[in-house]
Each structure stands twice: as C-alpha cells, then as structure tokens.
Amino acid sequence: MPVFFKFLSALPLGVLHGLGWVLGWIVWLASGVYRRRFLANVQQAGLTLRACLGAVGQSGQLVAELPRLWLGRPVAVDWRGAEHVQHALAEGRGVVFLTPHLGCFEITAQAYAQRFGQGAHPITVLFRPPRQSWLRQLVGAARQRPGLLTAPTTLSGVKQLIKALRRGESVGLLPDQVPPQGMGVMAAFFGRDAYTMTLSVRLVQQTGAAMLLAWGERLGGARGYRVHVQPMSAALPADLTAAATAVNRAMQDLVLQCPSQYLWGYARYKLPRETAHE
Incomplete structure (x- = not known):
C-alpha cells in the first residue's frame, strides 16, 4: 500500500481530483447510511441540497489528494487574511488555529509551516493516529516536516500543545471533531446540540493565546x-459551554462561506467515544 500511495503522489493534482470526484459519487450511491446522514445534516443546517451537492465529489477529492499532499511535490497556495497571522504572531502569545471539516484542512497547516513556521513559530497539529500500522507510519512521516509538528489526542499531546503556546508558537485543531467523553460539552451546532470539544477554549484560557479561524479552499x-x-x-x-457555543457559531459561519466543500457526511452529532488515555 505505501508503494501505491507513492505512485499516486506523482500524479497531477487534476488527475487526483478527477478520480476523487468519481470516488465521492460512488460512495454516495453505494452507502445509504452515508447518504442519509449527508442529507440530514444539510437539512439541519437549513440549506438546500443544490447548495451542498458539490460536497459529494469534494469529499472524494479530500481523500484522493492526500498522497500528493503527504508525499508529492508542493502544490500552489495563496492566502486571504495572512495579515491576521502576522499580527497574532507579533504579539508573541501563541496562536490557536481552528479549522472545521471544510475544504482541504490538510493544506492549512502545511501552508502555515511553509510561510510562517520555519523560524520561531512552528505549528503543532493535534491528530488522531490511524489504527493501521502502515498508515500510521506513513502519516507520521508525511506530517513531520520543517515548521510542522504533530501531537496525539492524549493527555501528553495536550501538554505538548500547552508548552508550544507558552513558547509563543501555534497549534491547530479541528473543533468540529467529536472529542472523547469527558473532554467536551453539549453545544448547539446548526441548531442541534452536538458534543463539542472544550480543548480550544481551555488552551486560550490557560495560555492567553490568540485564536484564529482558518480553512483551505480547494480551487x-x-x-x-x-x-x-x-x-x-x-x-x-x-463559561465553557458558552465559549464552545461561540466556537460552533464561528464554525457555522465558515461552513456557510462554502457549503459545497463541507464534509456533510461526517457524523457530527454522534455520541463521544471513551476518554482517551495517555
């Protein structure tokens, strides 16, 4: 499988996105559970299917582009709002970046590392290691690059984030990811209670870090x-619940900027898994 990933990483981005678009529609047509959840989440958000249907193909592109982003040549990236990053870093109190399951969330940390992270301000990204050993090794190697570090979703990983912020560095989180039990609160997301992580809020409260919203649009x-x-x-x-609600509201606003690139099939309203162990 690693050899296959390496082969895919050499393909042009357009080819990968084309394959991904087909893959997204195959999954949509083949999985009734996924399709119903997609439609239910769109309806919960009060949006039309027409506004969100592009996300079917985009979800496949999200998967297909990973070999290129992890192992292939750099891709073209431009910025909107880079001045907010520059201002926050100049304050020297650390930055918490919040990125929903919108567009290409893999590219945001990579782009930050390339532009801002190779000096005194690297970014540490919280992620859940894959269960498959070959994929865990592949992802771990691909995400460790100049200016970009990773932290596991464990207590030791959280401590790593706190230390990074206290050094004036940056961290990246996906706040619309369902956290382990005991690490979140129920807060409204598109009008329905969803178990929402409080980690981003607690990091800001404990370290005084700035908070910025970021997402990677797939052009x-x-x-x-x-x-x-x-x-x-x-x-x-x-208050943690009020703060988590504010974060969810901010994530909603980002999603509404480009609903055709949101991962509507994600089980946002599922029950939390058991508490992570160190």
Whole structure:
C-alpha cells in the first residue's frame, strides 16, 4: 500500500481530483447510511441540497489528494487574511488555529509551516493516529516536516500543545471533531446540540493565546488551494459551554462561506467515544 500511495503522489493534482470526484459519487450511491446522514445534516443546517451537492465529489477529492499532499511535490497556495497571522504572531502569545471539516484542512497547516513556521513559530497539529500500522507510519512521516509538528489526542499531546503556546508558537485543531467523553460539552451546532470539544477554549484560557479561524479552499481546475484566515468576531466567554457555543457559531459561519466543500457526511452529532488515555 505505501508503494501505491507513492505512485499516486506523482500524479497531477487534476488527475487526483478527477478520480476523487468519481470516488465521492460512488460512495454516495453505494452507502445509504452515508447518504442519509449527508442529507440530514444539510437539512439541519437549513440549506438546500443544490447548495451542498458539490460536497459529494469534494469529499472524494479530500481523500484522493492526500498522497500528493503527504508525499508529492508542493502544490500552489495563496492566502486571504495572512495579515491576521502576522499580527497574532507579533504579539508573541501563541496562536490557536481552528479549522472545521471544510475544504482541504490538510493544506492549512502545511501552508502555515511553509510561510510562517520555519523560524520561531512552528505549528503543532493535534491528530488522531490511524489504527493501521502502515498508515500510521506513513502519516507520521508525511506530517513531520520543517515548521510542522504533530501531537496525539492524549493527555501528553495536550501538554505538548500547552508548552508550544507558552513558547509563543501555534497549534491547530479541528473543533468540529467529536472529542472523547469527558473532554467536551453539549453545544448547539446548526441548531442541534452536538458534543463539542472544550480543548480550544481551555488552551486560550490557560495560555492567553490568540485564536484564529482558518480553512483551505480547494480551487477548481487543479489550480491549488487558497487559505482563508480571519479572527473570532468577539472574545470568548469564560463559561465553557458558552465559549464552545461561540466556537460552533464561528464554525457555522465558515461552513456557510462554502457549503459545497463541507464534509456533510461526517457524523457530527454522534455520541463521544471513551476518554482517551495517555
């Protein structure tokens, strides 16, 4: 399988996106569970299927582009809102980047590492290691690059994030990912309670770090990606549930910027798994 990934990584981005588009539709047509969840989440958000149907193919592109992003040549990236990153880093108090399951969330950390992370401000990304040993090794090697570090979803990983922020560095989280039990609260997401991580809020409260919203738009015609960055519209409340609700509201606003690239098939409203162990 690693050899196959290496082969895919050499293909043009347009070819991978074309294959991914087909893959996305095959999964949509073959899996009734996935299709019903996709439609239910779109309806919960109050959006039309027409506005979100492009996400069927985009979800396949999300998978197909990974070999290129992990192992292949660099891809074209431009920025919208890079000045917010520069300002936050200049303050020297660390930055927490929040990225939903929107567009290419793999590219956001890579693009940051390339532009900002190879000096005094690397970024540490929280991620859940795959269960398959070959994939765990592949992902671990691919994500360890200049300016980009990883931390596991364990207590030791959280401590790693806190230390990074206290050094004035950056961390990246997917706040719309369902956390382990005991590491979140119920907070509204598109009008329905969803178990929502409090880690991003606690990191800001404990370290005084800045918080920025970021997502990677997948550009058409294999033109690469555009990283969008913007600040939170207001300071987070002290109460964890109120703060998690504010984060969810911010994630909603990002999704509504480009609903055709959101991962609507993600089981956002599922029950949390057991608490992670160190």
